[in-house]
Amino acid sequence: MTAAHAHAAEALGVTVHGPQLWGWHGRTLGHRSEHPVHGTCWLRLLSAPTEQAGGKLWDGTELAAKAFPDVRMPALHGLHDWTAAGRAYRAELTRFIDEPVLSPDPVLRTELELTADWFTTIRSTLTKIATASTDRTAVRQQWIDRAVPQYTGRPAPRIEHWECAHGDFHAANLTNGGTLLDWEGWGLAPRGYDVALLVAYSQLAPRTAAHMRDAFSNLLDTSTGHAALLVVCADLLQSASRGDHPDLTPRLLALVEECCGRH
Template identity: 30%
Template sequence: MTLRSVDLRKEPVEAVLDRVERMLGVRLDRETVVRKRRSVGARTDRETWVRIERRGLDRIGVQGGDGTASAEALRGIAKPAWLAGVAWRDEAEPVIWRADETGLLPGAPVGSAVVAKDPGLAEEWWASLNASLEALAAQCTNRIATPDTETLTQELVTATIHSVFPGIDTAVTDWRPAHADLNWANVTAPVFCVFDWEDWGMAPRGLDAANLWAASLAVPPLADRVRTERRNDLASRDGKLMMLFVAAKVLGPYADPDDPRLALARKTAEQMVQELQAG
């Protein structure tokens, strides 16, 4: 059976919301529903949040689809507490639906995934980001990160980088736990909190920092701030590879010619190529 390409911002989801209410024993506030491409979320009548995701069976992988629940074992990270979860197989398509109930966020998301203006974050925010990423890197897990639901392997790193920057030695030597989808839509302010943990797992050092940097490229001072705050990761060899990895996604064959990130992504990538080739 072929899996349909679905955007949940456009699909009817009432039946899914009704089913989640029955399975979790909650009532979802329809006025608070947030719809994204592959997930839907809403506030509940017991002052919690429920996030519902649609994921194809071919994207479940060996680690399953329980990223948010398994992240509850992580310590020292500013994130919402996981409370309950349910999952079911779609009756008509090769799809798993999963709903996770968590505590409410301490603030609103900073912005969309990619920001167009500086959010003016406080020093305490950056300190909490750094503390959380350092704590995450020190954890142990057998999970493998799945950015964009694709299992992150050495082969994927190589293929993505070489699609734009051929000839680079892409061998990764330092794999660490990562959120794997760190962007401005998945962190809150003014109090820092990182959420949407469905794709976390082992990844090359610097992936999270590189993702946040790429999401900031339309605001050069913000991109510079990310590089400064996460300089230890991004100055490492694997960190430079991750900057090329995310830059390749910005600059690749499907790049938007009007994307304001293109110029800085290209300039920085050229610098990374030179540094990596110089050893």
């Protein structure tokens, strides 16, 4: 990956510097870089076996740049694709966002002081995403039917209202200026899915989670919102069963009980 990243830097005409940033399970590698025209950028490399390349996660950033021109997200400056030794690579060169993310990890573990302006920006972003037309899918009813009973012990909700969602809406993908990062998985999901995911991932910072839930009560304090919360709890409990963020499990189970009690 390091050698492939160096190849991508040469192909896209940038000089990299600073620390490397590895993505989930080493599937991506990012590096700050300098471009003679675009200035400070972020060079992100994706890799997969050749037969698994393409599809939703592969072209998400490219298609999001076209679908959401008015959303606060890193501008896409260039792409470079190639294959070598049975692996496919895609390099994405985007504008560097000089704003701290809310958390270094998807699971929020420290309380935040989020401003009214931040919530206004995020509401506007969510509205623009939700109203977009797409045939991409972030969450499928078939997965909900299987995963919700398995990981929550509750009947799977039948989703009647589907909207476009970012699909990975958590504190590590949100900056303190309201910029939204990492667009590879966007697509249709249950209404309220993004804010439900943000709230679920924030349960270890209960004061901030309560603030978020109150701010997005129009989306969450409804039957569709409770269904979205149940779905994201199943998603995160599934991840916890594989070793990710196990400390979040008790809070997720409590959130499941709360959602089902209110429904």
